[in-house]
Amino acid sequence: MRLEYTERQTKFRAEIREWLAANVPSHELKSFDTKEGFEEHREWERKLHSGRWSAVTWPTELGGRGCDLIEWLIFEEEYWRAGAPLRVNQNGIFLLAPTLMEYGTEEQKKRFLPRMAAGDDLWAQGWSEPGAGSDMAAIRCKAVRDGDHYVINGQKTWSTRAVFADWLFGLFRSDPESSRHHGLTFVLLPLNLPGISIRPIKQLNGLPGFAEIFFDDVRVPVENRMGEEGQGWNVAMATAGFERGLMLRSPGRFQKTSKDLIELYKDNRETADPSISDAVVKSWMDSEAYALSTYATASRLRKGGHIGAEASTNKIFWSEMDLAMNEAAMHILGPSAELMTQDGEAGEISRWLDGFLFSQAGPIYAGSNEIQRNIIAERMLGLPRS
Amino acid sequence: MDFTFKEDHIDFSDSIRKFLMVEAAPEMLREIWETESGRSKALREKLAEQGLTALSVPEEFNGIGLGDLDWILIHQELGYYAIPDSLSDTAYLAAWLLNNLPGDAALKKEWLPKIANGSARIAIAHPVNPMVADAGNADLLLMWHNDEIHAVQRKQVQMTLRTSIDASRRLFDVTWKPSDATRICPASHGASLWQGLLDRAALAAAAHLIGLAQRMLDLGIDYSAQRKQFGKPIGSFQAVKHQLADVAVKIEFAKPVLYRAAYSVMHDKSRRSVNVSHAKLACGEAAWFSARKSIQVHGAMGYTWEADLQMFMKRAWALNAAWGDQSFHKKRIADFIYSSGAALGPGETFT
Structure with a gap:
């Protein structure tokens, strides 16, 4: 046990403190649950990325700094200390990314992570359904294989950031005969695909912080699947573990x-x-x-x-x-x-x-x-x- | 930055746990409770054989020469098994106080080897405690007097036994007369020693309390898995599960607070006292909470003398107010967080 920071860790703290002091916006950004605020926060993500601060724990080749968890904690401490804006891409960087690193193919990592780090793709989550809240294994929204595509039909709800986000990750039932946590598949999809309609849900503060998403024959290429078909539950549990x-x-x-x-x-x-x-x-x-x-x-x-x-x-x-x-x-x-x-x-x-x-x-x-x-x-x- | 224990700390506390599991089963504790002294010579000898009495004593006095961090997991185990012995007071607290006395080493030479081999019992009187624990069978008493330290033999004091709900405690009202002959350290030096002692004593109590919290949780788990109602173990009902889960959360978040406090004491950090008070409050709260939830899960059995739970509950109830009660420790934290210029917030955790 040694509850002291190393010289390297202290230097790292000084570096991020200095950068934040020079770059944190002096005015408070609008809520990212408004269109305008969402884009302001995207700009901030780009700014963070320009200093290579948007995803410090990632490997350098993906836009990170290869920080370990202690350095990550130091980064976060300085971030909150500086009163910097909330992270609009938290779903992506903190939840999806660790799962992608573990379950994604090399190609998927290259395709999704650098754009995520740069603020080009902001992510929403798609877990809950009207009949599947705490009982997530009751998911019914279907993603049925048709050649090299999945065809998605059904509904997701309480989808955080979905009103303005670019992409969605979530869990779908790929085997219509299956039940509970079998036959589920983890899929990544852009929210502008034909057949998707999004209905914002106003939260307590009156802003649309989450949404319902309706899928009507939405075609998603098979290469957007993460992990094996039917193994989505395990992938999702890893993500949920990071989340909690x-x-x-x-x-x-x-x-x-x-x-x-x-x-x-x-x-x-x-x-x-x-x-x-x-x-x-x-x-x-x-x-x-x-x-x-x-x-x-x-x-x-x-x-x-x-x-x-x-x-x-x-x-x-x-x-x-x-x-x-x-x-x-x-x-x-x-x-x-x-x-x-x-x-x-x-x-x-x-x-x-x-x-x-x-x-x-x-x-x-x-x-x-x-x-x-x-x-x-x-x-x-x-x-x-x- | 590394917030994990070294292998040898963990191995040592594992071996002590296995030893106490055999040597300090609840039936044995009940027997010791019922003796007049409330202490067992045989148990003390076994503790000494394990090296526990020698931990803090420097090597030159036949000890092992370890420090506060080495003790913390051991104190936890002593709490878990509710060991009825003044081991912490003698081998951790008195050993530290004697070893840090300024000047003449006669007292050290006389007592430290006896602490190390387990033959001496030493009681400590501090104004934060209205009574003196284990004065009745102490070979030496270290007394506070206006920040001076005095050392007196048992025959030099009058004492009256007081009765605690925790039958493993032996508390005494002690009256005595300080004199130049009994003084072993002046107030000028004694003040900081008493501060250091109080922090170590509260730290040790906190560790005992978190051990007790864990024991009462384990007893609750065992009982809820055995006891059947409506044809099922009661532990399968969510209303019961959630009570025990809440205890687990309290314990989980008190432990790192305890370990930071031990580290701060060991390295004499500027926030030592605040961190100790935090640990005492967090571990005490976890222990009381665990007692409350475990007795609930035990149902009527929990209210009996027969169920083992009582032994651990009573010790937790008593120990929570020893070496500074809730008000005392809360005030130390309040004074710190409301002081101007206090280093608070993100990035100051290890300041």
Whole structure:
């Protein structure tokens, strides 16, 4: 155990800090759930790419820097510290890319990863269906083989970023006779193909952060399949592991929120109920615990370990921490807490409302926390399946 | 940056776990509980044979000369098996305090070898604890007096046994008279030693607590897999599963906090005390939470003397307030995060 950064890691931190200080936009970008904001965020992805910062863990030949997980954590810490824009291509870079590296062919990697790193292709996710939410193995949307194409028919829903994104990755039923997690295939497809229609769904804040997608005889070439036909479940589980696990929510995000919450409490100490201090103290403890746990996992993975059920403990921990921190902020802000960003006068404080609203989704997306608890109980604690 | 334990740390704690599994089964603990002293000479000798009494004692005094990080996994195991012995107080805390005394080494020469071979028991009195644990069979007592350190023999103090819900604890009210003859360290030097001792004691308690949390979770898992209702093991019901899963999450996120604290103590980092308080709070919370959930899963059995769970629950309830209770440690963290210029936020985790 050595809880000190090496000289190389310290230099790396200084380098990214300097670059961000010179390049992070001084004004806040519009929400990427608007057309204009989406393109602003794409420009930012291009900017990151120009400094070779868009996908630091990737190999250099694919546009990355070959960073290990500790360097990735350092990058993320500096990113959140600098208040840089949210990553519009998170679905691609943090979720699809690690899966592509593991299951994709060399040709697929060359075809998709550099464009992803450059912000040319922004990705949406296609898992859930009206009848398949927590029970993802109930997927019915079909991708039936017809020569060198799959013909897709059916519906996906809650597809994050799908309203404005360029590409979709998701899971489809390629064997119509199959059931549950057999006969599923992982497919990548551009969202502008004939036969696709997208219906935006307004989220709590009124913006279309996700969408329904309808497929009507959509033809996708076989080379867009990732992994073997019928093996999509395993590929998807790897992606879901990344999502719940290390890469979806880096600790810097919550350490920044906690720091802001501490400042907010200090600014309002005169009027805030003293019992809120407990939640503020807890925000520091929990965000530190999450960071420490992530460093421990990264250290273990670097020595050849694997991510197991701790992906599920992570997901429960950060989503509940995020709820608690944002709730505390709402209580501190009191009657001003309800004011939205759209309210011209609200200014800075309305960001807490955005955070509060988004935190409501945390325990639901990426596999509901109830599903995570089942996974922990059965796979980590060895309790009998129901 | 490497947040993993060395192989030999893990191997050593594995071997201690296997040893305690055999030597400290719950039936044996119950027997020790019922003795008058609450301590077992035979168990102490076995702990010494494993080298546990010698861990912190320097080699020149016949010890092994290891440090805080080497202890942390061992403390966890001692908690897991609820070992009724003043091993941590004697071989970790008193050994550290004596070894760091300034000047004359007479006391070190006298006591450190006895700690190493397991023949001495030493109790420590600190104002954060209203009573002194294990004073009754201590060969030496190290006493706080206005930041001075005093050393007294058992016959030099009056003591009254107090009764704890945790029958493995032996707590005493101790009255004594400090004098020049008993003083072994002046306040000028003693203040920082007592600070260092308090942090180490809270760290050790935190490690015991996380061990206890894990034990109570394991007992809950075992019980829920055996006990059948509605024709099925109760552990197959989601309402039961989710309670135990929540305990696993609490433990999972308390452990790295504990290990950072151990590292900060070992390397005397500037944020040492804050990190220790964090560990004590996180591990204590995990232990209490595990107790609450495990007794729920045990149903009426959990409320009995007969089920083993009680031994671990009671120790967790008691230990949580030893060496600084929740209010004490929360205040240390609040003072830190609200201080102006505190290094908070991303990138400051290891500051």
